[in-house]
Amino acid sequence: MSKYAPRKAQLAREFLEKPTPLKGARADREWWEMPVDFHDGNWCFPGKPETLKEIGFPNPRKWAATDEDWQLPDGWQKIIHDGLKERLKKFRSLKLYLDACVRCGACADKCHFFLGTGDPKNMPVIRAELLRSVYRNDFPMVEKILKGFSGSRKLTAEVIKEWHSYFYQCTECRRCSVFCPLGIDTAEITMVARELLNLIGVNNNWILAPVANCNRTGNHLGIEPHTFVQNIMSLVDDIEELTGITVNPTFNRKGAEILFITPSGDVFGDPGVYTMMGYLLLFHHIGLDYTISTYASEGGNFGLFTTNEMMKKLNAKMYHEAERLKVKWILGGECGHMWRVVHQYMATMNGPADFLEEPVSPITGTKFTNAASTKMVHIAEFTADLIKHGKLKLDPSRNNHLRTTFHDSCNVSRGMGMLEEPRFVLNSVCSSFNEMPENTIREKTFCCGSGSGINAEEFMEMRMRGGFPRANAVRTVKKQHQVNALVTICAIDRATLPPLMRYWNPGVAVYGLHELVGNALVMEGETPRTEDLRENPMAVAEEGEDDDA
């Protein structure tokens, strides 16, 4: 395990010995009197100066969160004050969220970081208060009336350190907002806080490096076009070896009906590449007229975790490319935050994408009216529709070596309300699907603990703490149903859940939904399958047994 992760025994001892609000203990002081602590494992390395220069972000320099002096730019208070003022004008939601909170505390114990740390500043109500307290001081209408009671405070360098710590201990997952009686979306407060921090060069390299890469090459990993093609063609060879089927993806092909865009983690990362193999098999199976772009080679958008403008810029490339290639619409792969951007912001940010057509499945004729404005369809929905119409030949018993559970990705479940489609697909391609406890799934799903660009290795302690509630729910089904496969539809999940499982639940592997689809698909002309896409032995039907058994 990473040197940045604490021993489990150490966490257990801490929980037993330390008084914590998790056990009903009252803190010995007010939250604003608690000092900020940076130690190995709880902060992300800052953006590199050359990365900041590349994307034109302010105050490039070398620094560390553990430094006493963060080398903030001259006049940084004014920059933050003006920045907040501007955003309050621009985003009415922000003003509403800052004004409306009555501090009822319904959100307090809903955050995975609070549950994993017991730190009161990880209660969403207080996380928002970190910014709200400065807002109250700056815009003192309320302060004038409630002098001394409104919780306002001055903006100091210590406050900036606190913001940096706690707005990166929020994964923008929005579980808290499900429980807020006023519907306050703390994720949007975190987004604005991070945007303000970026104005003065307080940032995170694990976010800015992918942003710079995407800005330059079209994807977070910085994969150049020829490498992108080589990676996918290598998977094509693997598919041929396993199934005897030669799939024929095309790249940057003008006039294809559909442009397929997925996170670059699916092209490069393990286990994402197996999900990619699943997509390729599926598209071949149905004879889809599609192409893959080496420029719009990323579905994810780490711009979402930096600034509104950067998010807009990175999102635009997908649509530029769709327009250039003259496709009818875009099919999007298994990604989490990409769908928050596309589903909730795209239509008014770069859209409406009127140069594309309202998506219609060429195989079933189904109109995806929900994507009428964005022209982008989620692959789980696309595949569910194929299965519903009996267009796929599937043998779920080929996944009999897997006892599955499903992790709802925060941004797909809460960000676009997609709950049933992935379950329908999963139930169609495997025989053992076991739900985790009710309050940990669907719109109440627990985050992987590393979303929103904090999946850096040096943040491992916080990741293992923040992922604890999710891991604990997996542990339940592992015990009850011997679950050994955690299925998900997000590339960050596929990157972050494996270490989380190794830490808390050894023996549970992480899969993409379409990897299981790829295992179950009975391809015309295939050689007898004996191994799954990972080249592990798969359940093979006994001779004489019905294929569909």
Add this chain to the structure above:
Amino acid sequence: MGIVINGTTIETDENGYLVNLEDWTEEIAGQLAEGEEIEMSDEHWSLVKFLRNYYDEYQIAPAVKVLTKAIAAEKGMDKKEASEFLYGLFPKGPALQACKVAGLPKPTGCV
């Protein structure tokens, strides 16, 4: 941060990876390997050279699956054996340790 070779400091990042790809020499690789508690054998060197050649051509470290396949082909192993071989050389994983010794940057994003 950095490593010192013959009195000259070579810049590294917080994780100990070289900041500048072109700073790499075999001497530096030896020192980076020492920091990882790895004793470099001929097999180690040949893998490190493979990684650097791959980077020259593709501007990114190879995906683990691509690397495993290439090693399997070269050594006449099956892929499982090749994977065990790689982890035998670099126990913390070819993506992390081998790339560090080869002076390549660590990939970032959904990985």
